[in-house]
Amino acid sequence: EVVLTQSPGTLSLSPGERATLSCRASQSVSSSYLAWYQQKPGQAPRLLIYGASSRATGIPGRFSGSGSGTDFILTISRLEPEDFAVYYCQLYGRSLTFGGGTKVEIK
Amino acid sequence: QVQLRGSGPGLVKPSETLSLTCTVSGGSVSSGSNFWSWIRQPPGKGLEWIGYIYNSGSTSYNPSLKSRVSISADTSKNEFSLSLSSVTAADTAVYYCARASGGFLDFSLIIYAFEMWAQGTMVTVSS
DSSP: OOOEEEEOSEEEEOTTSOEEEEEEEEEEEOGGGEEEEEEOTTSOOEEEEETTTEEOTTOOTTEEEEEEEEEEEEEESSOOGGGOSEEEEEEOBSSOEEOOOEEEEEO | OOEEEEEOOSEEOTTSOEEEEEEEESSOTTOTTEEEEEEEEOTTSOOEEEEEEETTTEEEEOTTTTTTEEEEEETTTTEEEEEEOSOOGGGOEEEEEEEEEEEEETTEEEEEEEEEEOOOEEEEEOO
């Protein structure tokens, strides 16, 4: 079973700054099956990125995903106030598993 | 546009069975390309996939919960349901129903990312 490890656990940044979130898989996985979600308090997760780098419908261009093999990155180019939330990576395809999450908080 | 709405009791006693229902509008639970799923999130913790149903009757479950989980669909009501037996306090969580698309690729069943989620249902296990 593949384990997804997200780092850091918490990222403290100011609006306008760049956020870089990491998701590392315990073994090489297909980038076709790596997704990122955003979750705000009291809300369901929202799909941001699928296939490691494709933005879901309606997702702003400041969100981008990259990576392959075991290392994947979610980048938020310039943080907006509404971007402070928890972010999860997820492996899908033939199996389903989530990473532990990274909280992006206001510094 | 597909919309999901979860419902069910907010309080379940230990050792009893947790039962939740997700009502689907704007789509069909009998559609072969949709995977109707349950995901849970204990308070302050991360997401855990529970299982899914597709094609109205085929299912797949998280191995860690498989012995206690059952997911079924009622096509006449266009809804799918979760049953989790022998619950303990560790099953206290927000339970989400969600939809993913998928299909077969190289003879393997493939499920894609969860593009649609319902607002969660908080379930507390307590006597």
